[in-house]
Amino acid sequence: TNNVQLFSPFTLRALTFKNRMVMSPMCQYSAVDGFANNWHLVHLGSRAVGGAALIMQEATAVSPEGRISAGDLGIWKDEHIEKFREICTFINDQGSVAGIQLAHAGRKASFMPPWEGDEQVMSGPGSWQTVAPSPLPFKPQHKTPVELDDQEIARITTDFVRAAERALAAGFRVIEIHAAHGYLVHQFLSPLSNLRKDAYGGSFENRTRFLLQIVHAVRQVWPEGLPLFVRISATDWTTGGWDLEQSVELAKLLRETGTDLVDVSSGGNVPDAVIPAGPGYQVDFAAAVRQQSGMATGAVGIITSAGQAEEILVSGRADLVFMGREMLRNPYFPLHAAKELGVETPWPDQYLRAKR
Numbered sequence: 001t002n003n004v005q006l007f008s009p010f011t012l013r014a015l016t017f018k019n020r021m022v023m024s025p026m027c028q029y030s031a032v033d034g035f036a037n038n039w040h041l042v043h044l045g046s047r048a049v050g051g052a053a054l055i056m057q058e059a060t061a062v063s064p065e066g067r068i069s070a071g072d073l074g075i076w077k078d079e080h081i082e083k084f085r086e087i088c089t090f091i092n093d094q095g096s097v098a099g100i101q102l103a104h105a106g107r108k109a110s111f112m113p114p115w116e117g118d119e120q121v122m123s124g125p126g127s128w129q130t131v132a133p134s135p136l137p138f139k140p141q142h143k144t145p146v147e148l149d150d151q152e153i154a155r156i157t158t159d160f161v162r163a164a165e166r167a168l169a170a171g172f173r174v175i176e177i178h179a180a181h182g183y184l185v186h187q188f189l190s191p192l193s194n195l196r197k198d199a200y201g202g203s204f205e206n207r208t209r210f211l212l213q214i215v216h217a218v219r220q221v222w223p224e225g226l227p228l229f230v231r232i233s234a235t236d237w238t239t240g241g242w243d244l245e246q247s248v249e250l251a252k253l254l255r256e257t258g259t260d261l262v263d264v265s266s267g268g269n270v271p272d273a274v275i276p277a278g279p280g281y282q283v284d285f286a287a288a289v290r291q292q293s294g295m296a297t298g299a300v301g302i303i304t305s306a307g308q309a310e311e312i313l314v315s316g317r318a319d320l321v322f323m324g325r326e327m328l329r330n331p332y333f334p335l336h337a338a339k340e341l342g343v344e345t346p347w348p349d350q351y352l353r354a355k356r
């Protein structure tokens with residue numbers, strides 16, 4: 001009916017997204033022992049009712065110690081699958097795609113939910129030993145993480161694979177490996193958090209080894225027809241850290257390893273970085289990765305209007321637009337965006353009498 005990019009379908013492998021709007025993964029700190037509950041069903045389900053093409057579930061831990069907080073979702077045991085299956089069925093029944101972000105927090109684990117203070121829990125309930133590529137705390141007052149050995153690195157890789165198998169059984173159709181925001185994989189990528197002298201540290205090739213190993217292993221169990229995303233922080237926003245140039249090189253390697261889209265965020269690995277956050281402030285990173293590596297990209301970060309999202313796509317800076325806080329404010333953002341851009345889009349039958 002039109003050539004509005006925001007409502008054009010997008011195909012990766014054998015999966016077609018009905019439009020370009022993605023609900024960005026957002027921790028809800030509302031799980032117990034990793035289990036999803038009705039909060040997650042309603043939270044994720046209402047954004048599917050609202051018309052987003054892809055609903056990316058929050059950082060979901062591949063092991064208990066990989067949780068950011070004790071309230072994080074987890075997918076480290078088969079018992080977790082049942083509730084996820086209910087959530088995926090609901091999302092998929094709305095014509096949206098259910099996606100899951102698989103995560104390990106590394107040294108930034110054992111935290112409080114933000115509304116309780118956003119600090120590390122140092123002892124008692126919700127406190128556990130953290131792990132990392134190197135024994136460097138994120139902040140001086142934090143726990144010193146235990147340096148992972150080869151065997152533990154192999155085990156965590158396997159944890160990602162088992163998590164992917166469970167995600168498939170639950171009905172998720174997109175996996176996103178969380179390699180951003182200063183969590184475990186990002187800790188390996190950045191020379192500021194990785195001081196290893198072995199095959200996993202030092203050179204660019206060595207620092208990217210852990211992520212590429214995870215993607216390679218997950219690809220063995222994730223169906224050929226389904227897409228795999230990786231979320232990265234394009235820059236640490238500080239000299240001597242991970243940067244855009246390395247992100248572009250990484251994207252080329254990820255492409256060869258079977259990654260279909262890089263979701264381009266930034267920051268989170270060092271506490272003192274100065275980040276010029278403003279409307280669309282990370283979009284140029286997505287554009288650079290897309291143009292220089294040939295990888296499909298997702299743009300994210302203070303994208304709050306239909307016109308802004310449309311412009312990102314029209315200018316060829318990204319293939320998908322991830323939206324976080326705007327989707328929290330307005331679960332029906334995509335339905336409103338259609339109206340605003342003059343696109344005819346289906347509403348849920350149950351809500352048709354409210355359609356304008």
Ligand code: FNR
Nearest residue numbers: 024025026027058059300301302303323324325326
């Ligand atoms: C986030 N963000 C986030 N990112 C991620 O990769 N995994 C996660 O689990 C979370 N959790 C999370 C919780 C909450 C409450 C917020 C607000 C954010 C970051 C989020 O996905 C997004 O990248 C940023 O919020 C920037 O996009 P917006 O919100 O400006 O559209």
